[in-house]
Amino acid sequence: MRGMTRALRADARRNRERILDVAAEVVAEQGTQASLRDIARRAGVGMGTLYRHFATRGELLEALLGGRFDRLAERAAALRDAHPPGEALAAWLGEFASGLGVYRGLAASLVATIEDDTTALHASCGRMRAAGADLLQRAQESGDVRPDVDETDVFALLGAVGSIADTAPSLAPRRDHLLRLVMDGLAARR
Amino acid sequence: MRGMTRALRADARRNRERILDVAAEVVAEQGTQASLRDIARRAGVGMGTLYRHFATRGELLEALLGGRFDRLAERAAALRDAHPPGEALAAWLGEFASGLGVYRGLAASLVATIEDDTTALHASCGRMRAAGADLLQRAQESGDVRPDVDETDVFALLGAVGSIADTAPSLAPRRDHLLRLVMDGLAARR
């Protein structure tokens, strides 16, 4: 569905792209809670223009990140065909977790996404999650992962741990260690 | 040294207590990110008065929660004497985790506390953490908990998982389940 955007007047299209370019910069600096006012200001457009193109902060993030989600979904399929179930899941979760680190606040934004299933961000990231759910199910059938967890558990846990470094930057160095602990908790006892 | 407060003029003491009473209410409603302006307003004091008594949001939270932390520290000692190491730790972590739920945003506020070791909240919650660290060490010596985790890992993980329900309220029902998964990840393989 990505790319199925309605035709825009030339000036509108330019504004939209300008906003996205600037937003990528500002979100990289300030995180997903970046000031929308600041984005509009630096893009040289009025607040109304920003709101016309992206009615919510979520829509803006979706435009910024949707492609990345789609790529992660594709990666899941590739890993599934190339590795045994347990390894495929572990590898994918690793890539997912490192994706959480691209913007400050992103992990929390994604966890918040679980809430209302109406947003663009929810849909976009739901497709990625579905791909992860597939890997999870296979890893459970092969006995690598305990059977009493579902995809939401895994998503929530990685999201929570991924956001630790955002609330306490000094914990950033142990991020991978913490993720490992969580993933060990998901492993089946045998 | 809780309780070692300098003598205050009678009106100042009354204001301080009034602010604390109202803050407890407002934080219960809005969480740890509650509007300080709202607290001052509802307490019937000027903004300057609030700031004079509590220079930062952290100081206000400390006044609100310090007693609770102290009690949790005492509980650690009691549990240590009454149970084998693994059980004592598990029980204490359970109480700690449910304490994280008393105010919305509290878990995140505590994790943020790790950062600057100058705040009152840091000190206060450090005493509680030290008590937990004692239980952790014993549980590691008894072979119940894997040796490659420290108290900060445990604190960060519980804090992260404890804050999930704040970012995504719909996940509240699985909070205990998620905590169980994390604690299983801390258990030693045997």
Next chain:
DNA sequence: ACCTGAACACCGTTCAAGT
């Protein structure tokens, strides 16, 4: 010694007026 509340510099969101 303590208190008040206006002032300042920010937000997000909406909407009348313009092209």
Next chain:
DNA sequence: ACCTGAACACCGTTCAAGT
């Protein structure tokens, strides 16, 4: 069809002026 920017209702923080 699209854009602008002022208006509104909020913040946190500071500080001159008062008692």
